[in-house]
Amino acid sequence: MIRAGATVGFVGLGRMGTPMATRLAGAGYRVQGYDVSEQAVRSWAERAEGACQAASLDAAASGAAAVILMLPGSAVVRSVLAGLVLAPGTAVVDMSSSEPLVTRELATEIGRGGATLVDAPVSGGVAGAVSGTLTIMAGGAPADIDHVRPLLDVLGARVVHCGEVGAGHAVKALNNLLSATHLLATSEAMAAAAGFGLDVPTVLAAINTSSGRSGSTETKWPNFIVPRTFDSGFSLRLMVKDMRIALGLAEAAGTPAALSAAATSLWAEAAQALPADADHTEIARWLED
Numbered sequence: 001m002i003r004a005g006a007t008v009g010f011v012g013l014g015r016m017g018t019p020m021a022t023r024l025a026g027a028g029y030r031v032q033g034y035d036v037s038e039q040a041v042r043s044w045a046e047r048a049e050g051a052c053q054a055a056s057l058d059a060a061a062s063g064a065a066a067v068i069l070m071l072p073g074s075a076v077v078r079s080v081l082a083g084l085v086l087a088p089g090t091a092v093v094d095m096s097s098s099e100p101l102v103t104r105e106l107a108t109e110i111g112r113g114g115a116t117l118v119d120a121p122v123s124g125g126v127a128g129a130v131s132g133t134l135t136i137m138a139g140g141a142p143a144d145i146d147h148v149r150p151l152l153d154v155l156g157a158r159v160v161h162c163g164e165v166g167a168g169h170a171v172k173a174l175n176n177l178l179s180a181t182h183l184l185a186t187s188e189a190m191a192a193a194a195g196f197g198l199d200v201p202t203v204l205a206a207i208n209t210s211s212g213r214s215g216s217t218e219t220k221w222p223n224f225i226v227p228r229t230f231d232s233g234f235s236l237r238l239m240v241k242d243m244r245i246a247l248g249l250a251e252a253a254g255t256p257a258a259l260s261a262a263a264t265s266l267w268a269e270a271a272q273a274l275p276a277d278a279d280h281t282e283i284a285r286w287l288e289d
């Protein structure tokens, strides 16, 4: 098991990676943080006590018992792993929301050199990353997950072992397909409510103790859409990436996906129309327009 005091490489110091790497440093790990953006590394190091800024990928992985990845998706994960020489026994933990089949391929590739890969994507957003209350959906051999478990326990309140490697990434994509479909449906319902002359917070209050409630009615609408801040910290483009991964799973399995396809197509249309850095809660404003 990789316990406090061990050296950990952390690659990807963005909205999620910054608070996660900060928690690990706070828990007593020697965290070597790296990001392709030097500014991201500097601003993380300013926040995190005991942070070790890594000037390169190799410096991040040097002497590390584990290398944690919190990157946009599989394409970047693949290129980062291709650029790393991993010592035998190194545990790679891909906490990004990646593509399950690519994750399986990468696990086999790095396994040839004696390293292991666990997929451990998360739900709970930036607030969950800051407070260490993320839900972690883990995929991999039980022994490999046990090995990195102390790290996961610093980052999340709940670790669910979903199955073999890639299973965590599959569950995460399916979770986000549901979450995005709920948010789109909620946004349509709230537009109809407002059009009918109803007070949206009152409508949400009624629904939140009724059968139509969801994370969208309980959290996203009240916290980011009603106050018009649209600042949840999760980008709309990353949501569309996750929906496409989930839709691909349904297509590969040959299971019905008409609603999923329609929702993904609407989200993709919004991604085309909105700026690249638009927050995913902007879907509600896009619908209104």
Ligand code: NAD
Pocket (backbone or CB within 6 Å): 011, 012, 013, 014, 015, 016, 017, 034, 035, 036, 037, 040, 070, 071, 072, 073, 076, 079, 080, 095, 096, 097, 098, 122, 123, 124, 125, 126, 232, 233, 234, 235, 238, 239
């Ligand atoms: P982000 O865009 O804020 O951060 C990604 C970071 O990766 C950036 O700092 C970027 O510079 C860095 N990066 C890109 N290419 C790199 C490379 N080749 N080498 C090193 N660093 C590189 O994204 P985020 O919101 O932190 O999301 C990260 C992952 O977590 C994504 O897969 C996302 O889908 C997932 N996720 C995000 C949230 C959220 O609320 N933001 C919640 C759950 C899961």
